[in-house]
Amino acid sequence: MKKRGEIMQAEVLAILRRRGTPMSAYEVLGQLRDSHPQLAPPTIYRALAALTERGGVHRLESLNAFIACKSDSHKDASILSICDDCGEVEEFVSPDLLKALSSIAGQSGFAPTRHVIEVHGQCASCGSAQDQA
């Protein structure tokens, strides 16, 4: 088979890209039910897992949510800044920081395989909006 799954992944990715900000799996599911009323959670989770593995989508561990990659397929783990006011997410890549992090964790012989780096706070536009208030 295989075809059906790829179509689903493409649809999920399109929805996440249209949105731009984080979506829960169930929000994606809600969107897709317009066109596929029978859709069940495992289908979405499978599509998200495949996309996440491949790098087209990132999972925000601290939000239990997903977002389309903004920089179109990088190799390294990304650094995600998350505005707690408006939900905007920015993505950064820093091999240096990743190396520093691996070396800290590696002090005691730990072998890293996956890095989760998420920074919560307030984005520039929410910050300036607040200044005016």
Add this chain to the structure above:
Amino acid sequence: MKKRGEIMQAEVLAILRRRGTPMSAYEVLGQLRDSHPQLAPPTIYRALAALTERGGVHRLESLNAFIACKSDSHKDASILSICDDCGEVEEFVSPDLLKALSSIAGQSGFAPTRHVIEVHGQCASCGSAQDQA
């Protein structure tokens, strides 16, 4: 009032410390039901929230689990390494890395308030155990 909540927090902390590895809120609940059979989820979540805020407990965002702080109340966010084989967690503090991270995220005016840094992989002892296999 206030008293009962503090007792609950102390019991939760004691359970987490005894275990040493990550526990879900419901695992803690299960333990506590031995002595307090009526206990409901919100009680545990309140105790965990208070402990987390105060720094005695850290939440592992990528596991939806909690662990007692190993280094007894530091101010900065910690770096947590998580062995995906045995569940062992180590905790590191690195103001330098935090500063680097804040400066990366701050490039576009973002103001960080909370850092989530979790590294998954294999700990030293699981790594050497695998070598022998």
Add this chain to the structure above:
DNA sequence: CACGGGCTTGATATAACATAACAAACACAC
């Protein structure tokens, strides 16, 4: 082409994680 083994996908059900909302208990001021 019919069949069967091995895989991918779909559907049902349920498990795991978390919080909203309200009721009861308590503390403290008066």
Add this chain to the structure above:
DNA sequence: GTGTGTTTGTTATGTTATATCAAGCCCGTG
């Protein structure tokens, strides 16, 4: 001791995620 605000307990429900099995497809064999 009564009123008032706060903390805790309880019930119910909402949200996130996965186990499990059934159905469909692919493809090689005869």
